[in-house]
Amino acid sequence: MSDPSLEINRRDFMHRAAGAALGASALSAAASQAEQGKGGGEKVIWRNKQADMVYCRLGRTDYMCSRLAAGWRGNNRLKKMLLERGVNYFDTARTYTNGNNEKELGELARKYRDRMFLTSKASGLAGYPRLTFEPGQGAKAAETYTRLLEESLGALKVDYLDGYYLHGVSEPWVLETEEIYAAFEKARKAGKVKHYGFTTHSNVPKVLAKAIEVEEKGAIKYDLIMAACNPNSWPERKDLVAKLREKEIGVICMKGTGQIRQATGPRVRKMLEVADSLKLNEAERAYAYLLHIADFDVLISEMQSVAHVEGNLKLPGMKLASGDWGRLKDMVLAEQGGACHHCGRCVEACTEGIDVHDILRYHSYYHQYGHHEDACGHFRDLGYDPVAACSACGRCSAGCPAGIDLEAVMRDMAGRVL
Numbered sequence: 001m002s003d004p005s006l007e008i009n010r011r012d013f014m015h016r017a018a019g020a021a022l023g024a025s026a027l028s029a030a031a032s033q034a035e036q037g038k039g040g041g042e043k044v045i046w047r048n049k050q051a052d053m054v055y056c057r058l059g060r061t062d063y064m065c066s067r068l069a070a071g072w073r074g075n076n077r078l079k080k081m082l083l084e085r086g087v088n089y090f091d092t093a094r095t096y097t098n099g100n101n102e103k104e105l106g107e108l109a110r111k112y113r114d115r116m117f118l119t120s121k122a123s124g125l126a127g128y129p130r131l132t133f134e135p136g137q138g139a140k141a142a143e144t145y146t147r148l149l150e151e152s153l154g155a156l157k158v159d160y161l162d163g164y165y166l167h168g169v170s171e172p173w174v175l176e177t178e179e180i181y182a183a184f185e186k187a188r189k190a191g192k193v194k195h196y197g198f199t200t201h202s203n204v205p206k207v208l209a210k211a212i213e214v215e216e217k218g219a220i221k222y223d224l225i226m227a228a229c230n231p232n233s234w235p236e237r238k239d240l241v242a243k244l245r246e247k248e249i250g251v252i253c254m255k256g257t258g259q260i261r262q263a264t265g266p267r268v269r270k271m272l273e274v275a276d277s278l279k280l281n282e283a284e285r286a287y288a289y290l291l292h293i294a295d296f297d298v299l300i301s302e303m304q305s306v307a308h309v310e311g312n313l314k315l316p317g318m319k320l321a322s323g324d325w326g327r328l329k330d331m332v333l334a335e336q337g338g339a340c341h342h343c344g345r346c347v348e349a350c351t352e353g354i355d356v357h358d359i360l361r362y363h364s365y366y367h368q369y370g371h372h373e374d375a376c377g378h379f380r381d382l383g384y385d386p387v388a389a390c391s392a393c394g395r396c397s398a399g400c401p402a403g404i405d406l407e408a409v410m411r412d413m414a415g416r417v418l
């Protein structure tokens with residue numbers, strides 16, 4: 001099983017490096033140019049290094065990862081554009097695009113496998129779209145993990161994955177399931193996967209706190225964590241993410257734009273003038289915040305048009321005067337003040353067992369991302385009518401730090417699938 005990565009001595013590099021500083025090469029030659037280390041020591045691994053991209057070492061994977069990563073949506077023509085511009089992290093999941101996304105990405109991945117850090121996710125196991133095991137059912141979960149990994153490799157038609165995530169963990173205890181980790185270790189030794197990870201987009205602070213505890217116990221090692229975070233939820237993630245990075249766990253930011261509240265008032269209008277002069281749209285402003293102010297290792301984005309790709313590509317290497325950074329920060333926080341924190345308090349508050357946060361997520365798919373079919377499909381898959389089940393007690397909205405009217409969200413979604 002070949003891994004034609006470029007290896008160089010880590011001491012020769014700063015944590016973050018622009019490809020240009022290392023002598024960029026064209027796509028046709030990028031992956032095949034080996035750079036000699038200066039002997040011994042720890043190594044970092046390069047793939048698809050390009051002049052204008054900024055890279056960082058992704059935790060203890062030692063992989064030099066583009067700070068912009070390609071998420072699920074967007075066709076292979078757009079993904080090839082990203083590859084040509086130095087993006088080297090490509091992500092998918094077992095269930096994306098009705099189970100066809102791995103197959104589609106596989107067509108690109110097989111051609112350019114040696115230029116990619118390729119990850120997928122075990123969906124239908126750990127939380128997304130459903131948690132399918134209970135405490136004490138680790139053996140069953142391990143079997144499912146192994147089956148899903150084989151299915152992912154088969155759909156992608158590649159020999160190995162760089163990372164395979166437990167998809168959508170919201171229950172902290174899931175992270176301590178030793179049997180799944182043993183299944184990962186077995187697959188790793190067989191050369192089928194390199195790094196263990198999980199994603200989380202609900203109950204995120206508690207799940208990240210558990211990840212720190214698991215890491216400190218030492219029996220299970222998560223190398224990669226993909227966590228939902230937007231500028232509004234960053235303050236409550238900041239210390240957790242710092243601790244994870246201290247422990248050399250690669251942290252990837254997903255869902256970087258929240259529900260956008262329109263900026264108003266003279267102060268914000270003034271800031272909008274600054275943003276206009278920088279030529280950044282709302283989503284790009286949020287991403288710039290997460291890459292440069294929150295300083296996540298990597299930000300993952302689903303890029304669905306050439307304009308979207310071009311807009312995002314300029315962000316990792318973006319430079320601003322310090323005063324403009326301050327104005328951008330103020331503005332993003334004002335704009336994103338209504339964004340969900342993915343904290344899970346609404347779910348805890350609901351005595352009727354309604355997964356209020358998931359319903360908000362489907363609402364975002366519908367209104368924010370325009371993914372109408374997926375949003376309604378997920379809502380139907382709940383298998384119950386949350387509006388009928390709701391006692392209108394108001395506890396979910398009352399405890400929501402973002403001040404979201406969750407009953408209105410449920411009613412809106414219910415109205416769309418009738």
Ligand code: SF4
Nearest residue numbers: 350390391393394396
């Ligand atoms: S208002 Fe409805 S959804 Fe919200 S906590 Fe009460 S019962 Fe649950």
Ligand code: SF4
Nearest residue numbers: 340341343344346400
């Ligand atoms: S309580 Fe509010 S901020 Fe927290 S997950 Fe629920 S909707 Fe999001």
